[in-house]
Amino acid sequence: MSEAKTYGPRLYRNTEKMMAYSLPNWTAAEDAGLIALHATSSPDGSLVERSSGRQFINMSSYSYLGLNRHPAVIQGAIDALREEQIIELGIAPTRIQSSLMYDVQERFSTLFDAQCFVAISCSVATAALLPLVTSGALIDGKPRVTVFDKRAHFCMDLMKPVCADEAPVLISPHNDMNYLEDLCKKHPRVAYIADGAYSTGGMADMDALLELQDRYGLFLWLDDSHAMSVMGTKGEGFVRSRVGELNPLTLITGSLVKGFGCTGGIVMTGRQDIGRIVNTMAGPMCWSQTMSTANLGSIRACIGIHEGPELAVLQGKLRENLAYFDQRVPTAQAGSQMPVRMLVVGDPALSVGLSNTLLDEGFYVAPVYFPTTARGKEGLRVMIRADVGRPDLERLCDLLDKDVVPHV
Template sequence: MTGRESITPPHRYRDNDKAVGIGNAFWDMSERNGLAGIVAELDDGLLRTADGHEFVNFTCCSYLDLDSHPEVIEGAVAALRRFGVLDHCIPRSRVQIPALLELEASLGELWDADVVSAISAGVASAGLLPLVASGHLGDGTRPLMVFDKYCHVSMANAKPACADETEVVTCAHHDLGFLEDMCKRYERVCYVVDGADSLGGYAPVKELNDLQDRYGLLVYFDDSHSVSAYGERGMGYVRENSRLQDARTVTVATLNKAFGTSGAAIVLDGFDKSVLRVIERFAGALSYSQPMNTAAVGASLASAAIHRTPELVTRQTRLAANIELFDSLVRTAQSGAEFPIRVVPMGDDAVIDAGRRVFEAGFYVSPVFFPIVPRGTAGLRVMMRAGQTVDQIRSLCRVLVEVGADAVTLADEVPGGVLR
């Protein structure tokens, strides 16, 4: 015994002992079965490992396959040539080249909003949420910060910083009754939630609009999984369905997923320019010398240009058709939704072996387990993309049925006898 004091963690907002202690066993098992740490080269839509195993990736968030679009690639190269620097490493509040301003203006026109760029949605949330908590991104009133139980870790990780500015609580998933009770009790409430969940499903945007109207509720959305894949000009589920486009709603979204590039967009309405300056100067890493690099900006300008053409609708339509085809073959809790993610349920003791067998058959779907999902709700996460072929989807579904046994439920109608 040293006689020195040990520390008992309060675990008020996170518990690494629990997350690592339980989740790491699944990660280790995934790695032992070749389902994590995979290294593969991309060749014409197929991935190939060093030992020659080829597979189709059904766990990729590039829902429209814009990340390999020739115009997006050329946009990155052209921007590097034009500006002559990869990363102008100085806070933008001091000196900046025109690249970021051009991108923010382009995205602002595309989605009819004020847009501030960031290197990632996680960085954006880490910087913005404490400013919301202190009232500086709002009307000056410190709100009760209500984090949805299943909000993405990139937002949940901001709880301790927010708790130094105001009160922080966690509510059950999409618990509108709890939110209304808090709105009646507190002068100001902010709800932190995913607009589109990483495991399927959308936030109740219209019902939240009602609470915003009645009580002035602030809502902070991360809509990363639906921007570009959903809505006119790829504005995403939140913006497409919310009738409130003012300072009561803040939306962040990565550009790495369906948008097909890199970085993130903070989409704002109704804020004075002075508030945008506060974001640039005090929103954590947003105020450091870490802006989007020039290649990412150029690629994003090219993707934004594609978003203004009929090609975007063509790709969105292909994605929707592929989602519908999958749903016609395998039933999941997400069946029938326009969301591109499906989770095929499996038992905790079976999900790794099932994932391995799917991979051996030439497809990668990621096993998800605690703390990615609640304990006892493991499954194989399938992500649909516009570029997947009908044959690939049919073949994957056939394999899922074979490995899923009793856990996989066939759809009532199987067009054309696909699974025969």
């Protein structure tokens, strides 16, 4: 067989091209000591780099409410281990699930007024369920033309080749509602796969999407990871807070690592009758490892925070920090409830250099470049948190104003 014939069709994935564009960026960041760091958490929330002893504040942490170090959440993991006296059951969850997992899913379902499932990660939930959407198994049994937003998160993007074995897969320009409507007019069954809240700031056009759903029966799969706990009176996120009764044509996924502060993934759906399918056909969720006891215990404790008044207090602190940051540092995301702020400098080497300067001053602000951002949109991604004190935030803004803003 000739060398040329060993290449695949590369209809939905081209690793060689992706590496050619992105690996130099990652290499530059690693050479500057900005990725592959090893650090220890301090009681005050700062991190200490293992090799150098350098102490810094992580301003690229997506634990937006600081729940990943909340005493009650940590104690919840400890309590669960003491109660259950086992790390995990050691059997695929399709056969036996812990009562703790059942309780967590039931409490999530009540809290978010939806049928909720949990998985060891949002990526696992996506790999498990997205092919079942394309095939129609989770909807009406009929395959659907599946349209991926061009900037859909990698955990969704990764599933394009698998979904393409079930039904046609298309890629839409980012947030292009006209393109999507044209497809809905052309095809009787369409599923749209996208982020609800974007990792680089901004949100999906929910009004337009719900109108297309109402008019054409469009199925919506929306990953709302960056809005979980941050938005909604119960921390249900951006998408769930914009949808009244969750209908069978909407599925929301989210990471529990970000605003929620634990680990794992969550799925919200309006279907009350798909438990059997999820427990038998959603391979990565049901045929592989289950969530650990400590993990479930921390989630249970964090649900308790979401059920009480403390969530609103933490959300309020986050909004105060966002307002202060927006007053000090101009960004395109100013005024948004989303806690992501992008400082675009348009050059990967410059973004790495500026990030390194900030780290020397005690702040880790990650440089972002392709594939996280489009080429030419490189910069720094600041993630504001509720548990960052005002003096630290003031000093960060001073540094950004002096060292970064002149390049934006």
